[in-house]
Amino acid sequence: MPKVRLSGTVLGENDPTRSTRARLLHLLFSHGWDIYNGNGDQRITLSNIERKIIESDAFVFTPGATLEDMFKAISIFVGYQTLDRHLAGKPTVVLNSDFSWDPFFSVLDHLHKMGTIQQDYRDYLLAVETSDDVIKTLDVVRHHGIPDAGRVKIGESNVSSFETPLPLNHAGNICVFCSASLTDPAFLADGEELGRRLAEARLGCVSGAGKSGIMGAVVKGSVDAGGWTAGSNVPHIIELEGLPEGLSSFWLKPDIYTRMEVMIQNSDGFVIFPGGAGTVQELFALMIFKHQKNPLMVNKPVVIFNRPNAAGLGFFDPLIDLLDGMCQPGDFSVAHTLDDIVPVFERKLKKSA
Template sequence: MPIVRLSGTIEGKNDPNRETRARMLYQLFASGWDIYNSNGDQRITLSNIEKKVVESDAFVFMPGATLEDLFKAVSIFVGYQTLDEYLFGKATVILNSDRTWDPMFGLLDRLRELGTIKQDYRGFLLQAGSPESVVGSLERVHEEGLPDVERKKIMTCDTDSYELEYSGDLLANICVFCSASLRDPSYLEEGYELGRMLAAGGYGCVSGAGTTGVMGEVVRGSVEAGGWTGGSNVPHIIELEGLPKGLTSFWLKPDIYTRMEVMIENSDAFVVFPGGAGTVQEMLALLIFRQMGSRLMAQKTIIIFNRPLPDGGGFWDPLVQMLAPWAQSGFFQVAESLSEVMRIIGTQVSK
């Protein structure tokens, strides 16, 4: 029988989502699905999420969206975008009957308007208003499949991890989370400038090791300024995007979750540059680690570069608003210019 993974947790007999979950369980079981996490008592972490994806045939997210739920849903969408073979043909349905998922959908809408998300997420993260309609959506994907993400592989991955010698002194390593698809010239110029400023300031630059978009420009800026530049990527994304030249250190990982983990481990601070769904995923991972008190995030600064937009507001306004329920004071800082980003790094980050 096919297996569906159900998200969410139930907090005792008075939990308002208990009845909805019971209806969902009945609908799924009656329709021929076996159910993982039926009681809402399983936790998914960076270390086990890939295994959970592999062993499941579909995913259903329940009302009462938590930070972990948002991370998992966005991660699945990123997997669809990057042609993750373990997600091929698997449906994801979000039961949004309490509207707690609206901030995430609003953020994805805004990123699509700004051009950092090319695919229409609605074809991959299907919304439902009732448990009965969830089952209908699962069946529709089973019959019709998922949309084409319209991406093609450009190479085969024949690289491995490596470490080259670097003779310079580093004050700290700064990880830049950004988009590999954003091609607006002004963003590309600022990406290059950030990489150059980090190298000039004596900071190493960690990235997702992409060749295109802002990610490619950040790497190029650091490399051309003589900086130490480290990065991590996975085989199926390398086959889509290639690898940049000039990296001092490269860490090949089997999946996007261990990729994030090694980037976090090798960084002393983080700059969340304008980006797409992958950048949102990375910011959510940072916040989850920060909430957990993980050693990986101990004393590490998070800076959201909320670049002002021509029509007013900032690029990441919807992200900051979405994170508000979980972002305790000091969890992250917001900067509106590269000079402010560098000022925060200079005053708060050191090895």
Template sequence: MPTIALSGNRTDITNPIQKIRSFLLGELVSSGWEISNSYGDQIITLDNIELKIQEADAFIFMPNAQIEDIFYAVSIFVGYQTLDPDLKGKPAVILNTDGSWDLLFELLDQLEIFGTIRQSYRKFLLHSKEPKEALANLSYAARIGIPDSGRKKIISKPTLSFETPLPTVTKSKVCVFCSASMDVEDYIEDGYALGKLLADHNFGCVSGAGTTGVMGSVVQGSVEAGGWTAGSNVPHIIEIEGLPKGLSSFWLRPDIYTRMEVMIERSDAFIIFPGGAGTVQELLALLIFKQSGNPLMAGKPIVLFNRIDKKLQVPFWGKLVTLLNNLANKELFTVVTELEEIIPTLDQLF
């Protein structure tokens, strides 16, 4: 019997949503589905999300979206983008009867315009406004399958982990979350400049160990300036992106969640640079840890670089900041708008 996972938990279920949930449970069970989280008593965290994805054959995201639900949904989309084998053939439907998912959709729409999302997320996360539409979308997706993300493998065997000790002059290790797909010149230049700035100011640079886009330029900037440069990645992403040259340390992990965890564990601060769905996912994971008091994030600042996009003349992360206003304490992160502000801000926050 296939299993479908429903999002949401008891603390965020109001009466109208409880009626919707009850209706869906009846329809799904009668259609032969086994239900995961039927009572809304499970909360998704970075520690358990991989297991929840492996156990499920499909997903329905419920109204009254909370930060954990949005992290869950974005993670599913990122898995589709990166050819995660645990998501092969598993459809995802978002039931948005109350408009609580609208701000996420607005953010993802804007990231598509910026070019940091190359796939149409609406083809992967099927938007439904009514319960019957959600069931119809689920049936449709189960029948036709998941769309092709358009990405192909370029290598077959990822490298093993390796480690180089930190230089004694290193002040702290700073993790940069950013886009591996953005190829606009001024963003690439900013990425390279950030990597160089970190090295020049004796900050170690941690990243997702990507070779392309802004991420590749951050790594290159740090490496070419002689900085200690580390990163983590997973086999199925390495197979489609490869690994950058010059890394001081590399931590191979089996999935994107243990990848995020080792990057969080081995970093002292975080910079959220222009990015796509993966960068949103990573920031949400940091904020969930912060809000829950997880010791992995104790005393570790988050700096959000909200530069103006030169073409559109709007803040790159404007839609993200609006989304977070409804989800997270504003004191959990610091927003800067100029590249030159990042290093002084880190120095102040440590």
């Protein structure tokens, strides 16, 4: 029988989503689905999420959206975008009967308009309002498939991991999560300038090791200024984006989740630069780790670069609005200019020295 994985956690007998979940379980069972996480008590981690995806034939997200639910949903969307073979033909349905997913969808809509998400999320994360519609949508997608993401491989991946020791005067590593697709010259110039400033501050630059977009520009800026640079990527994304030149160290990983983990482990702080679904996914992971008091995120600042446009609107306004309702003060800070970014890490690392 096909297996569907449900999101969400049932918070006791008075949970308002309990009856909806019970109805959904009944319909799925009666229509021939086996169910993972029926009781809502299974934990997903960066080390096991890919295995959970491999084990499942479809995904259903339930009402009462939490930050962890949103992280899982956007992770699947990123998998569709990057042609993850383990997601081929597997539908994802979001039961949004309580409209708790609307802020998340607003973020995706906004980033689509900003050009960092090329695909329309509605073609991949299929929102419905009733449990009956979940069953109908699963059946339709299983028969008709999932739209092509419009990505084309630019080459084959034959790279392996390598390491270069840190410089003697090294002050720390800053990870930059950002777009690998945005080609606006102004954004690319900002990315290159950030890489240069990190190098001049003796801060290593850690990235997703993509050659294109802002990601490639940040690495170039650091390399050109003589900085130490490192990154992590996975074979099927390297085939789409290539690798930047000049990396000091590179960590090849089998999936995007262990890729995130090694980047977090090897960084002392994080910059969220203009980006798309992958950048949002990475920011959600950082916030979840902070809430869990994960040792990988202890005393590591997160700075969101909310780059303003000509009208004064910030690139990440909807995302910051979403996080303000789910995060604690101090989980992240917001920078509006490039000048505001590097000093945050210099002050933090000086205190820790």
